[in-house]
Amino acid sequence: MTHDHDDAALSVGHGDAALAKLLDQGLDAFNFAATGTTPEDQGELSVKAVDANGELIGGLTGWTWSGLFGIDMLWVREDSRQDGWGSRLLRAAEDEARRRGCDRANVSSFTFQAPDFYRRHGYVETGRMLGIPGGAEDVHFHKSLVRDTPGEAS
Numbered sequence: 219m220t221h222d223h224d225d226a227a228l229s230v231g232h233g234d235a236a237l238a239k240l241l242d243q244g245l246d247a248f249n250f251a252a253t254g255t256t257p258e259d260q261g262e263l264s265v266k267a268v269d270a271n272g273e274l275i276g277g278l279t280g281w282t283w284s285g286l287f288g289i290d291m292l293w294v295r296e297d298s299r300q301d302g303w304g305s306r307l308l309r310a311a312e313d314e315a316r317r318r319g320c321d322r323a324n325v326s327s328f329t330f331q332a333p334d335f336y337r338r339h340g341y342v343e344t345g346r347m348l349g350i351p352g353g354a355e356d357v358h359f360h361k362s363l364v365r366d367t368p369g370e371a372s
Contacts, residue, residue: 259284261318265310267294267303278307280315287315287363289325292332304332308339316363323361333357 250256261282267275276294280287289311294303315323325341327333328350337343341359350356 255284265307276303278311282318287320287323321364326356326358329354
């Protein structure tokens with residue numbers, strides 16, 4: 219079936235929340251059909267750390283989708299970056315992802331951010347995207363969340 223698009227129009231502008239929502243819905247429908255998953259297989263995930271004054275120390279946001287855990291953002295304020303908060307946030311998120319049935323995780327980090335942090339936590343580089351401003355690269359990582367069974371080496 220072809221459509222007559224003679225009267226169609228393009229518009230270019232800044233962010234458009236309504237457009238983003240429609241695109242999310244359309245892409246979700248396509249992805250669910252392609253993967254055999256449903257909206258019930260998706261979820262958002264967050265971990266937050268606050269100090270005694272209620273001020274944000276750091277946090278992690280991500281998502282789960284039918285056994286896959288994806289990390290969107292992990293950030294720790296500068297004066298707390300050497301106190302182990304990043305590791306605590308990541309472990310808590312991975313534990314929650316496992317609780318939700320996830321057996322694998324994905325994340326990306328610019329070369330000026332934290333690729334070594336993810337390597338130290340068992341993430342394996344799977345590729346890079348070039349052309350990030352300042353000559354940086356976007357490093358993509360994957361990790362199995364399956365824990366060793368008792369009696370196996372760690």
